[in-house]
Amino acid sequence: MEIGISTFAETTPDVLTGKTVSHAERLRQIVEEIKLADAVGLDVYGVGEHHREDYAASVPSVVLAAAAMQTKQIRLTSAVTVLSSDDPVRVFQQFATLDGLSNGRAEIMAGRGSFIESFPLFGNNLNDYDALFEEKLDLLLNLKENEIVTSSGHFRPSIQDRGIYPRPVQEKLPIWVASGGTPQSAIRAATLGLPLTLAIIGGSPLYFARIVQLYYDVAKKAGHDISKLRVASHSHGFIADTTELAVEQFFPSTAAAMTKLGRERGWAPYTREAFDDARSSEGALYVGDVDTVAKKIIYLFEHVGISRFFLHMPVGSMPHDQVMHAIELLGTKVAPIVREEVARLKSV
Numbered sequence: 440m441e442i443g444i445s446t447f448a449e450t451t452p453d454v455l456t457g458k459t460v461s462h463a464e465r466l467r468q469i470v471e472e473i474k475l476a477d478a479v480g481l482d483v484y485g486v487g488e489h490h491r492e493d494y495a496a497s498v499p500s501v502v503l504a505a506a507a508m509q510t511k512q513i514r515l516t517s518a519v520t521v522l523s524s525d526d527p528v529r530v531f532q533q534f535a536t537l538d539g540l541s542n543g544r545a546e547i548m549a550g551r552g553s554f555i556e557s558f559p560l561f562g563n564n565l566n567d568y569d570a571l572f573e574e575k576l577d578l579l580l581n582l583k584e585n586e587i588v589t590s591s592g593h594f595r596p597s598i599q600d601r602g603i604y605p606r607p608v609q610e611k612l613p614i615w616v617a618s619g620g621t622p623q624s625a626i627r628a629a630t631l632g633l634p635l636t637l638a639i640i641g642g643s644p645l646y647f648a649r650i651v652q653l654y655y656d657v658a659k660k661a662g663h664d665i666s667k668l669r670v671a672s673h674s675h676g677f678i679a680d681t682t683e684l685a686v687e688q689f690f691p692s693t694a695a696a697m698t699k700l701g702r703e704r705g706w707a708p709y710t711r712e713a714f715d716d717a718r719s720s721e722g723a724l725y726v727g728d729v730d731t732v733a734k735k736i737i738y739l740f741e742h743v744g745i746s747r748f749f750l751h752m753p754v755g756s757m758p759h760d761q762v763m764h765a766i767e768l769l770g771t772k773v774a775p776i777v778r779e780e781v782a783r784l785k786s787v
Contacts, residue, residue: 440740440781441747442774443483444476444766445518445673448496451699451756454691460756462495466502468759469495473506475763477513479770485518485548485673485749490556493699500533507541515541518636518673518749519550519617523571524557526595527579531603531612538607545607548636549576550617567594573627576616580631583612615671618650625650629657629668636671636749639723644739647672651744671747672739675754676725678732678768679761685726690714692755725750729768733776740781748777 448469452459460468473484484506486499496502503515515537520530530547538545551572552558558565574592581588582603591597617636618624628635635654637647655665675693679685690711697709717724725732736748750769753762 440778441482441514441671442736442769442777443481443485443513443747443749444472444769445485445487445749445751446472446496446753447487447489447494447751448502449493449696449753449756450495451493451692451696453756453758454695465495466505468762469502470506470509471759472762472766473503473513473515474509475766476770477506477510479767480774481513481766481770483514483516483546483747483749485516487518488521488552488557489554490560491554498533500537503545504537504540507537507544510541510544512544514544514546516546516613516615517548519548519552521552521554521557522549522575522579523551523568524561524563525575527575527582528598528603531579531582532605534612535605535607538609538612539605543608545609546613546615547579548615548617549579553619563594570594576631579614580633583614617673620647620650622650622653625654626657629654629663630661632658632661632663632668634669634671636673636747637745639672639674639739639743640751641717641723643721644672644674644723644743645721648743655744669746670744671749672743672745673749673751674723674725674739675752676732676750677752677757678725678727678729678750678765678773680728680768682727682731685728686714686718688757688761689726689753692753692757696755729772729776732769733773733780736773736777737780737784740777741784 448465450465476484486496486502488499490497499517534545534547574594578590587602588598589600615634615636616628619638651670658665677685677689694709718726725735739745
């Protein structure tokens with residue numbers, strides 16, 4: 440059972456002070472967060488790609504590379520790379536470079552993106568949303584398997600017997616498929632034999648049990664060894680010394696960020712009632728003290744079948760010291776409880 444952190448590098452105004460940290464400062468904070476996550480024994484840290492003012496990390500590989508030389512064990516991944524609007528050759532080269540700098544700790548989490556700013560920015564048509572991803576994922580997997588590549592497609596110029604360098608330290612650079620939980624995405628990942636990351640950020644996590652089962656069923660029919668496949672969850676949350684303090688610190692920024700996003704997408708404003716419902720025992724929000732969060736992660740393992748858990752924090756902008764303390768608690772307190780219980784459950 441792997442446990443880690445993911446971030447979108449938010450640079451929204453602090454709801455209490457009204458101040459906004461610069462993109463540069465937020466990027467430096469993330470490097471500090473990765474260093475701490477490594478020091479406290481977390482398994483993975485993921486940085487998401489966005490192309491808008493309220494997020495600082497448009498090139499996750501560069502942020503991760505800045506931390507690679509200052510860490511020893513933690514795996515470093517995008518969360519996600521918006522592959523549909525990028526060049527798979529450059530993506531592979533960036534993460535192969537990261538793999539060299541980190542001595543074999545790089546991963547790619549490829550997705551289509553829930554934000555669309557990168558499509559017009561890089562000259563892509565949103566009408567090609569699905570076709571772009573399918574073609575570019577096919578090329579990325581070709582690059583993973585082959586040093587000398589020949590490829591042709593509709594959206595990118597052809598490649599004829601060209602070497603792609605540098606090569607990663609790992610024999611096969613890990614590539615995950617990120618999904619919001621649609622059956623189509625699970626089927627795609629399963630058919631290709633790729634690990635799957637599910638964004639479990641709303642509703643009941645138990646819904647995703649059927650998606651995970653579908654994933655394994657399709658993978659087995661496709662001839663893949665399902666014992667080697669993994670499923671991760673990406674879920675919002677926060678940890679403090681007490682549940683009351685966690686709620687007090689996490690709710691304001693979360694409500695502000697979700698309400699802002701809601702205005703863009705036509706959702707209702709985010710309420711305290713929705714927040715409290717989501718942090719209940721069967722909700723998708725992992726907010727509370729050490730025991731509360733550990734129990735919810737174990738519940739997710741038992742009832743959904745995940746093998747990697749990303750705690751996504753902060754949502755919106757929070758004081759950096761609060762985030763650092765939450766990372767420390769996740770690594771030193773929550774992770775040992777979860778790992779011990781998961782090991783016991785597997786041995787039964």
